[in-house]
Amino acid sequence: MSNRERHSGAVTLRGSVTRSSTADQALLDSRGRPDWKTKDAWRTLRILSEFVEGFETMADLPPSVSVFGSARSAENSAECRLGYELGGALARAGYAVITGGGPGVMEAANKGVAEAGGLSVGLGIELPFEQGLNDWVELGIDFRYFFVRKTMFVKYAQGFVVLPGGYGTMDELFEALTLVQTRKVTQFPVVLMGTSYWGGLIDWLRTTMLGEGKISKEDLDLMMLTDDVDEAVNHIVNTSETAP
Ligand SMILES: CC(C)=CCNc1ncnc2c1ncn2[C@@H]1O[C@H](COP(=O)(O)O)[C@@H](O)[C@H]1O
Numbered sequence: 647m648s649n650r651e652r653h654s655g656a657v658t659l660r661g662s663v664t665r666s667s668t669a670d671q672a673l674l675d676s677r678g679r680p681d682w683k684t685k686d687a688w689r690t691l692r693i694l695s696e697f698v699e700g701f702e703t704m705a706d707l708p709p710s711v712s713v714f715g716s717a718r719s720a721e722n723s724a725e726c727r728l729g730y731e732l733g734g735a736l737a738r739a740g741y742a743v744i745t746g747g748g749p750g751v752m753e754a755a756n757k758g759v760a761e762a763g764g765l766s767v768g769l770g771i772e773l774p775f776e777q778g779l780n781d782w783v784e785l786g787i788d789f790r791y792f793f794v795r796k797t798m799f800v801k802y803a804q805g806f807v808v809l810p811g812g813y814g815t816m817d818e819l820f821e822a823l824t825l826v827q828t829r830k831v832t833q834f835p836v837v838l839m840g841t842s843y844w845g846g847l848i849d850w851l852r853t854t855m856l857g858e859g860k861i862s863k864e865d866l867d868l869m870m871l872t873d874d875v876d877e878a879v880n881h882i883v884n885t886s887e888t889a890p
Pocket residue numbers: 713714715716717718745746747748749752770771773777810811812813814815816818
């Protein structure tokens with residue numbers, strides 16, 4: 647998609663009317679915006695409409711798994727190959743797969759699912775450097791607000807699989823872990839794929855975070871670490887609330 651085309655909810659902007667700010671930014675980055683006191687209250691209606699659209703569209707999904715990973719990985723990278731294999735294996739196990747609908751690992755996972763005949767879902771986000779949903783998404787929703795979109799990833803999935811990624815991926819991982827730790831969601835498997843990528847983080851969680859008493863021993867057991875696609879899928883099947 648050209649940089650001169652932007653989507654903002656139902657609105658498409660091209661050419662001279664494209665703008666570089668996003669709805670999320672307008673809400674959160676209110677410093678220096680004199681009208682925020684009056685306008686933010688009305689923004690709640692737009693936020694509400696995203697929840698309505700998301701809930702209505704997602705409610706009929708079969709059992710699903712959300713898959714996360716880097717937007718920047720090259721198509722032939724190890725993590726994209728893993729994402730592709732994982733997408734296919736989840737589809738064959740009967741799951742729909744939900745991703746962020748973007749490039750990199752998300753695209754690889756969507757491709758794996760679509761090619762295996764499964765349902766490939768993408769929850770896109772409006773970004774200043776938007777690229778649009780990848781070509782392998784079959785059911786796609788574009789969100790303006792990160793926090794609305796994140797609700798959908800958790801609410802409509804039986805579990806998470808997290809592949810190598812950056813801040814966005816870490817955000818999604820730690821949100822899920824916090825929700826499970828605080829029992830906001832129960833019976834929700836979280837699988838980390840890529841032992842060499844995540845190994846350093848797991849060591850730090852054990853030695854520093856657990857070592858200094860910031861989490862409990864059981865909290866470390868809330869996620870499973872593997873390189874093996876079948877092991878990841880079996881873990882989801884055996885520990886999630888609803889199997890396909
Ligand atoms: C090249 C580039 C940065 C494109 C960004 N395009 C994106 N499209 C859709 N979801 C995204 C995007 N960037 C980050 N995310 C979200 O954050 C995660 C990836 O972020 P990161 O690359 O790990 O930090 C994804 O699982 C996705 O849910």
